[in-house]
Amino acid sequence: MKWIGGRESGNVEEGSGGGGGRMALGGGIIGIIGFVIYMFTGVNPTELLNNGSSDQGQTQQVNRKYTPKTEQEKFAAVVFGYTEDVWGQIFQDMGSRYEQPTLHFFTGEVGTEGCGFAASSTGPFYCPGDSKVYIDLGFFEQLQNEFGASGDFARAYVIAHEVGHHVQNLLGTSQKMEQARRQLSETEYNKLSVKLELQADFYAGVWAHYIQQKGLLDPGDIDEALNAASAVGDDRLTQGRVSPDSFTHGTSEQRMYWFKKGYQTGDIKQGNTFASGAVE
Numbered sequence: 001m002k003w004i005g006g007r008e009s010g011n012v013e014e015g016s017g018g019g020g021g022r023m024a025l026g027g028g029i030i031g032i033i034g035f036v037i038y039m040f041t042g043v044n045p046t047e048l049l050n051n052g053s054s055d056q057g058q059t060q061q062v063n064r065k066y067t068p069k070t071e072q073e074k075f076a077a078v079v080f081g082y083t084e085d086v087w088g089q090i091f092q093d094m095g096s097r098y099e100q101p102t103l104h105f106f107t108g109e110v111g112t113e114g115c116g117f118a119a120s121s122t123g124p125f126y127c128p129g130d131s132k133v134y135i136d137l138g139f140f141e142q143l144q145n146e147f148g149a150s151g152d153f154a155r156a157y158v159i160a161h162e163v164g165h166h167v168q169n170l171l172g173t174s175q176k177m178e179q180a181r182r183q184l185s186e187t188e189y190n191k192l193s194v195k196l197e198l199q200a201d202f203y204a205g206v207w208a209h210y211i212q213q214k215g216l217l218d219p220g221d222i223d224e225a226l227n228a229a230s231a232v233g234d235d236r237l238t239q240g241r242v243s244p245d246s247f248t249h250g251t252s253e254q255r256m257y258w259f260k261k262g263y264q265t266g267d268i269k270q271g272n273t274f275a276s277g278a279v280e
């Protein structure tokens with residue numbers, strides 16, 4: 001992907017930390033909003049976090065206007081900027097406004113404002129409660145070394161997938177999921193989860209469609225994304241709120257199918273993975 005010299009997103013922050021102090025994080029109003037969103041959506045922080053930490057009162061420093069320093073950080077910030085450009089346009093075309101999410105870098109452990117604490121082992125994740133994509137960039141190395149998904153567009157896909165969850169949040173899909181969560185059995189809910197994941201892959205594909213139109217793709221980029229979609233178990237890419245054992249994520253074929261469909265059509269209306277018969 002052509003990214004050097006691309007616009008870096010201004011919505012980048014940085015901060016890591018372990019320990020408790022869930023609501024102390026961000027403090028005051030933001031903490032309260034996070035809590036209200038939690039009450040409203042029913043997203044249970046305890047399911048997202050790494051339960052190991054209990055030392056209350058410890059807060060982490062969050063650098064709200066972080067300037068990317070390393071090459072990987074710059075890359076991630078440019079990809080994030082590209083998602084803002086593409087989704088900003090798509091929402092505008094729908095007569096709506098794209099509320100930009102934030103990209104949050106951390107190492108090791110992180111306290112979120114809407115989803116409790118999480119560790120790097122969770123993998124990159126999106127928190128609907130605070131509209132942030134959290135990533136420990138060490139995951140990129142893991143992607144290459146453990147999952148054999150190499151190439152810059154494999155990494156771009158990971159970010160675009162998480163941004164796909166933000167799009168679902170803006171379009172109200174995440175909220176519907178949370179309602180369904182209370183009414184369905186675990187098995188039924190897991191089936192819905194798969195559809196939610198596949199739709200995030202579809203949105204990543206839609207994004208890639210527009211990146212291609214802008215002439216920013218290199219030969220082989222789409223294969224890199226498809227390879228990543230196929231190689232990475234989604235339990236590593238999602239919030240990790242469901243234990244891998246009880247969670248059947250989409251098969252490699254399904255994930256590649258939906259990414260490709262988004263890439264080929266560039267039309268978000270084609271991404272109804274929830275329609276009956278859409279995913280079997």
Ligand SMILES: [Zn+2]
Binds near residue numbers: 162197238239
């Ligand atoms: Zn996901």
